[in-house]
Amino acid sequence: MRDVPLPGRSALAERALDLSLLGAATTIGAGIDGAWIFVALAAALALGMGKLRPTALAKPFALFGVAFLLGAVVAGGGNLGVAHAWSMGRPGIAILLAGAVRDRSRAFFLAAAFVCAAAARGLLALVAQASPSEARDFLAAAALILLAAGWIAGSLRGRLRLPALLVAAALVASLWPFASLETWLAVAGSVATTAIVSRRLKRGAVAAALALALAAGFAFFAPPVDPPRSQGLGFLWASTLEELARAPTGIGAGNFAVRISEALVAQGRPPQEHPRNSLLAVWIEHGPLGLLAAVWLFGAAFAALRRGWKGLEEEAALVGAMGDPPAGARSGDPTGARSGGRAIADAETGLGAGAVAERLPLEIEWARWLVLGAAGVAALLLAWSFDDDPLGAPVVGYALGLLLALGLAASGPAAHPDPDESLLPQYPGRQGPRARKAAGGAALAIAGAALGGTASLHSVQLPLARGSLLLLLAIVLLHLPLLLRPWLPGLGLGLPSAAPAWWWIPARVAASLRGLFVFAGAALLAVRPFAEPLTPGSAPWWQSASAGVALCSLGAAVAGAGHAIRRPGRIGPAPVAGAIACLGILTFVSLLEYGLIPSISNDFAPSLTYNFAAAAFVVSVLWVAWSGPLSFGEAEQDGTVGRLARLPAAAVAAGLLAVVVAGFAT
Numbered sequence: 001m002r003d004v005p006l007p008g009r010s011a012l013a014e015r016a017l018d019l020s021l022l023g024a025a026t027t028i029g030a031g032i033d034g035a036w037i038f039v040a041l042a043a044a045l046a047l048g049m050g051k052l053r054p055t056a057l058a059k060p061f062a063l064f065g066v067a068f069l070l071g072a073v074v075a076g077g078g079n080l081g082v083a084h085a086w087s088m089g090r091p092g093i094a095i096l097l098a099g100a101v102r103d104r105s106r107a108f109f110l111a112a113a114f115v116c117a118a119a120a121r122g123l124l125a126l127v128a129q130a131s132p133s134e135a136r137d138f139l140a141a142a143a144l145i146l147l148a149a150g151w152i153a154g155s156l157r158g159r160l161r162l163p164a165l166l167v168a169a170a171l172v173a174s175l176w177p178f179a180s181l182e183t184w185l186a187v188a189g190s191v192a193t194t195a196i197v198s199r200r201l202k203r204g205a206v207a208a209a210l211a212l213a214l215a216a217g218f219a220f221f222a223p224p225v226d227p228p229r230s231q232g233l234g235f236l237w238a239s240t241l242e243e244l245a246r247a248p249t250g251i252g253a254g255n256f257a258v259r260i261s262e263a264l265v266a267q268g269r270p271p272q273e274h275p276r277n278s279l280l281a282v283w284i285e286h287g288p289l290g291l292l293a294a295v296w297l298f299g300a301a302f303a304a305l306r307r308g309w310k311g312l313e314e315e316a317a318l319v320g321a322m323g324d325p326p327a328g329a330r331s332g333d334p335t336g337a338r339s340g341g342r343a344i345a346d347a348e349t350g351l352g353a354g355a356v357a358e359r360l361p362l363e364i365e366w367a368r369w370l371v372l373g374a375a376g377v378a379a380l381l382l383a384w385s386f387d388d389d390p391l392g393a394p395v396v397g398y399a400l401g402l403l404l405a406l407g408l409a410a411s412g413p414a415a416h417p418d419p420d421e422s423l424l425p426q427y428p429g430r431q432g433p434r435a436r437k438a439a440g441g442a443a444l445a446i447a448g449a450a451l452g453g454t455a456s457l458h459s460v461q462l463p464l465a466r467g468s469l470l471l472l473l474a475i476v477l478l479h480l481p482l483l484l485r486p487w488l489p490g491l492g493l494g495l496p497s498a499a500p501a502w503w504w505i506p507a508r509v510a511a512s513l514r515g516l517f518v519f520a521g522a523a524l525l526a527v528r529p530f531a532e533p534l535t536p537g538s539a540p541w542w543q544s545a546s547a548g549v550a551l552c553s554l555g556a557a558v559a560g561a562g563h564a565i566r567r568p569g570r571i572g573p574a575p576v577a578g579a580i581a582c583l584g585i586l587t588f589v590s591l592l593e594y595g596l597i598p599s600i601s602n603d604f605a606p607s608l609t610y611n612f613a614a615a616a617f618v619v620s621v622l623w624v625a626w627s628g629p630l631s632f633g634e635a636e637q638d639g640t641v642g643r644l645a646r647l648p649a650a651a652v653a654a655g656l657l658a659v660v661v662a663g664f665a666t
Helices: 011-029 035-048 058-074 088-101 104-128 134-153 160-177 183-196 199-222 233-246 256-266 276-323 337-348 353-384 394-415 437-454 462-483 486-492 507-531 545-566 573-594 595-601 611-627 638-644 645-663
Strands: none
Touching: 011 035, 011 104, 011 134, 011 394, 035 088, 035 233, 035 394, 058 088, 058 276, 058 462, 058 507, 088 183, 088 394, 104 134, 104 353, 104 394, 104 486, 104 611, 134 160, 134 183, 134 353, 134 394, 134 507, 160 199, 183 199, 183 276, 183 353, 183 638, 233 256, 233 276, 256 276, 276 337, 276 353, 276 394, 276 611, 353 486, 437 507, 437 545, 437 611, 437 638, 437 645, 462 545, 462 645, 486 638, 507 611, 507 645, 545 573, 573 611
């Protein structure tokens, strides 16, 4: 299906973009290491052609970028030359490729290319009796989930059924000799996720039952794995947690192998590049801020795909009632320009309304398939990550980013984020959100937690002072236009008095970056007191600055809860991600002490206190208040509540300045 070229766009550039996307989908599906070449080319073309579109992933990735940079500086430098250092950044290609895909038909054919390439690579490995590969198994499982999602969505009909069945059989055959029981259980859980997103529980139950049957058959017939996957996992996790307790702000990107190898080699164990758990890998290298960004990223992705599915359901109902969708909905183009050109082309070629209506349901079914498939693959990654770190393989990160881009592109405008969770200017001229009633309490709590990080300034090390200086400069530069606003006309800078940003930064982007950098500074300061090896709740702990910061976080929790109670059903993914992170940390500590994790391996015996877990809990609670009632610090500041909303930025700046002075003085 071809589009009418946009006015002023080069047909050659459009063709080059299509070919680069096809090359990326094929090489990623085949697990070829050189896939990054096509990914980089497609991303560069998308940027050059202005194909960016608002996505729910941009702001979480921006927060993760701040955590990445801050961790590298505070930890004294990151080992950025290793592939694992960039593991969480590779899925970020979804931000660029979602706009580059442009319409649903392209998304469908790119997904088909990925699935076929993964099946071909798996069969080739089966015939050649290749050695096991976690990345190859993940790609085959992702392709299998895409096909299962197509069946659940009802998209595999007509002439697509037989090819899809044959490809699915090839994928199962290629996985069987290499996959583990955990692989099939992860596939079953991912299929169940697609059923939950789509609310098509009957088909989802059938598909999940088939996956569980494969898991049971594998457990019964497959020979036992020697050595078992859990061997050495307990000691590895124990060593990781001990290092995290010593450095609660993170050890820096790519530094895991350097920091942990000494403990592993001393026990006669082979060195490891990652802790064999994706979230734990993010936590140890990027600290609580990086962990929070990762949780927000996946939460925002699932929320966007769920909104996309609901939008497709509404569109399908509209098509059934009227025979034609609204302009722009068919191709996922919010402006309707491409759909309008398509309608003109149909009229010029003599296609009537009947021919258009006959074609539209197929596009909608394709879009449903891709939305469910993207959600299923994201769930697969989370399930796979329990005892492994699949993102350590570059091609897995590219695969997740590509499939998320296809799902978001197929969703259309329904998947666009709310204005306060969007990094790009989405609604020109729209004013920022109003300060909520709970914003005053949230601002006081966050300011108090930030100032609590100024305790024990004599222990500030130079790397922490450098990181604080970096944050302070970023915060001051981003706030400078606001501070200079009353004097701008007299300075002769060519800026109007109401200019809220620098010349080269759009106002919406500047406001988003201000909020993210201020919270990063608050998180850095709040985590500082928790570096002491104290047991939370003990008498020495209550006499330390950790207790004061924790009490301030309780005030933030009350403000966030009050905000949620007043807005039932209208809470965005960011506050929900903070709440999920809090519950996840509590569950994690409970499992460490009383539950499943110690039973995995008899060598799990960490010598630590859980003050580092309390630090991550505090940061997550503060995030609930910052992203909820304070709207990322972007709420309109007028009246008493508005004046209180300024406190966090001022407190963070003062705290960072104190840390900088103390660090460089010593």
